[in-house]
Amino acid sequence: MKNFNNIKVLAFDVFGTIVDxxxxxxxxxxxxxxxxxxxxxxxxxxxxxxxxxxxxxxxxxxxxxxxxxxxxxxxxxxxxxxxxxxxxxxxxxxxxxxxRLNPWNDTVEGLNKLKDKFIICTLSNGNIRLLVDMAKFSNLPWDYIFSAENFHAYKPSPKTYLGVAELLNVYPNQVLMVAAHHSDLVGARSCGLMTAYIERPLEFGISVQKDVSPRTDNDFHALDLLDLFDKLRN
Amino acid sequence: MKNFNNIKVLAFDVFGTIVDxxxxxxxxxxxxxxxxxxxxxxxxxxxxxxxxxxxxxxxxxxxxxxxxxxxxxxxxxxxxxxxxxxxxxxxxxxxxxxxRLNPWNDTVEGLNKLKDKFIICTLSNGNIRLLVDMAKFSNLPWDYIFSAENFHAYKPSPKTYLGVAELLNVYPNQVLMVAAHHSDLVGARSCGLMTAYIERPLEFGISVQKDVSPRTDNDFHALDLLDLFDKLRN
Missing domain, CATH: 1.10.150.240 (Putative phosphatase; domain 2)
Known part of the structure; x- marks a missing residue:
């Protein structure tokens, strides 16, 4: 049985989910x-x-x-x-x-709201210095930055998802992986993490049609981070 | 020849230096x-x-x-x-x-000022979750949190000091180690880092007299983080 009240950590994919x-x-x-x-x-x-x-x-x-x-x-x-x-x-x-990638319009406000209730961190294939520079450039208020570099493994390696839980001292099902890519969420789910899909229909620009329809395997489906905040509050 | 203008990263000891x-x-x-x-x-x-x-x-x-x-x-x-x-x-x-340790009076203002000019990070023997909780508790605006846990080695192991430089993609002499303990700075210096001593005379309370006199081996000697900011600006 899933317990949404149990969630302590929100781990965010970055390219596409947080920045455009x-x-x-x-x-x-x-x-x-x-x-x-x-x-x-x-x-x-x-x-x-x-x-x-x-x-x-x-x-x-x-x-x-x-x-x-x-x-x-x-x-x-x-x-x-x-x-x-x-x-x-x-x-x-x-x-x-x-x-120096720019955040989506809802990103900074959404992260600041979510930060009041959860530990918010990245889980990105980007290297640490890239993620640190990006956070400074765009005022992303991370509590922690997890990079593939921490684990010498790229998503969707289980080392990355389980590494977040281990280093933040929580159970895997206390981590909600947030991403605009289903493949990432499949990887997270297979390690016992909760999952939230964010649509980001314009991730690839206007020339590419992205299928953002909900999939029932995910625990949450949100338009953006403000919508996710509302859904996590309920 | 030392080049102070070269400093890109400030790595802070935490227990005693940042929090009381x-x-x-x-x-x-x-x-x-x-x-x-x-x-x-x-x-x-x-x-x-x-x-x-x-x-x-x-x-x-x-x-x-x-x-x-x-x-x-x-x-x-x-x-x-x-x-x-x-x-x-x-x-x-x-x-x-x-x-849940409280910062010194100058800590939060000092870090926010220094953050505008440098990448500011911890380098602490505290574990990641401890440092994350402490940052949330005391509003410490770290760009990155380095813990002994990242390196499976405690200060003064060279793995820790050199790890900061490697993972932030800078040369060791572009990192300024900031600490209220000379032993930490000796370790940093032996790895080629720059060093700044912060006095914190009341680190052990009023019953213990701490020798906070300057040592010439350090590149900077400061009363607190605001004083360090002034000295780095000159």
């Missing part, structure tokens, strides 16, 4: 006046990271931080898009756009 | 109306942790969290002080006083 990576990257590319389809470039950059990570998870590739993975993908994309005029300094700056 | 453990524990013991010399009980509780930790560091003892170490010492002290009337629930509550 797509529009942030499009904006950065446009500001740099790169002659590319910024929408497609952003989608390609994001899509490139899963295959690299899957290699790490399968044991084929060795551990790398997201910063390094983003850079590998960026270097490939710059060739693919015929961009040969960026200096090394510009490439470093562009790669760090992932540290 | 002695008066917080004395107050708790008095509130519980325990018939003990609260000053001496607090000093004994704190003094008991170093020998246990030294055993872990020497490899004689296995890894334990500070919560568990505090409880072991508490159980011994309750016998020593002839306190046999506490329930298990009361003992758990009392042990968690280390999660």
């Amino acid at each position: 990576w797509h529009s942030s990257i499009v904006k950065e590319l446009n500001n740099m006046r790169l002659s590319v389809d910024a929408n497609q470039f952003a989608l390609d950059w994001r899509a490139g990271y899963r295959p690299v990570m899957d290699k790490v998870i399968s044991g084929e590739g060795h551990w790398s931080s997201i910063d390094d993975i983003h850079r590998l993908i960026l270097d490939d994309l710059l060739i693919k898009y015929n961009i040969f005029y960026l200096s090394e300094e510009q490439k470093i700056h562009l790669n760090l756009v992932w540290h | 453990w002695h008066s917080s524990i004395v107050k708790e013991l008095n509130n519980m109306r325990l018939s003990v010399d609260a000053n001496q009980f607090a000093l004994d509780w704190r003094a008991g942790y170093r020998p246990v930790m030294d055993k872990v560091i020497s490899g004689e003892g296995h890894w334990s969290s500070i919560d568990d170490i505090h409880r072991l010492i508490l159980d011994d002290l309750l016998i020593k002080y002839n306190i046999f009337y506490l329930s298990e629930e009361q003992k758990i509550h009392l042990n968690l006083v280390w999660h």
Whole structure:
């Protein structure tokens, strides 16, 4: 039997759930006046990271931080898009756009409300420095920042979900994983965590239709973090 | 040659440097109306942790969290002080006083000022949950919380000091270790970190005279965090 009153910790996915990576990257590319389809470039950059990570998870590739993975993908994309005029300094700056992603409109207010009732933390495949910079950049009031780097394992490895419970000294079912991706929630649920889906229909921009319909396996389904706050209060 | 402008990260010792453990524990013991010399009980509780930790560091003892170490010492002290009337629930509550320690008067304002210019983090032998609870309890605005638990090593193990630099992706000399204990700063310095001593003359209450005189090995010597802020600005 599920006991919602038991929840002590809210663990948040970050890219897509907390911050709007797509529009942030499009904006950065446009500001740099790169002659590319910024929408497609952003989608390609994001899509490139899963295959690299899957290699790490399968044991084929060795551990790398997201910063390094983003850079590998960026270097490939710059060739693919015929961009040969960026200096090394510009490439470093562009790669760090992932540290400067903007939150969704409801994020900061929602997190501050939720922080009064729960321990709020990240559980992200982003590296620690990236998540620290992002929190400073966007005033994200985390109680704790969990990164794949803490566990040397990427989501959906059970090490990550169970690691949150262990290091915060709670049972897995006292942790609510909050994410805009069902795959993340499936991983969390298989470790005994509670799950909340956040819709974020514009995660991939307007050119990609995201299926945000509710799935009954999740304990909560919310439009955004303010809606989640209301649902957790009831 | 030292370059103070290079400092990116301020890593703070917590017990004594950020929070006033002695008066917080004395107050708790008095509130519980325990018939003990609260000053001496607090000093004994704190003094008991170093020998246990030294055993872990020497490899004689296995890894334990500070919560568990505090409880072991508490159980011994309750016998020593002839306190046999506490329930298990009361003992758990009392042990968690280390999660509810009050900051020094300058701490919160000082940290908020320093946070505008630097990444501010803990580097404490306290466990993660303890440090998270304490930050919520006292509104400590950490950018990141590093605990011995992250490294499975206690200060002054080099793993802890170098771990901060590695996980925040900076060079050791870009980290300023801030502590009210010279031994901590000696450990940090041997790993190439910069060091700042904070006086905290009342750390052990009024019955213990603490030598807070400056030592030339430290890069900074400050009365409190506001004084440190002024010195880092110059």
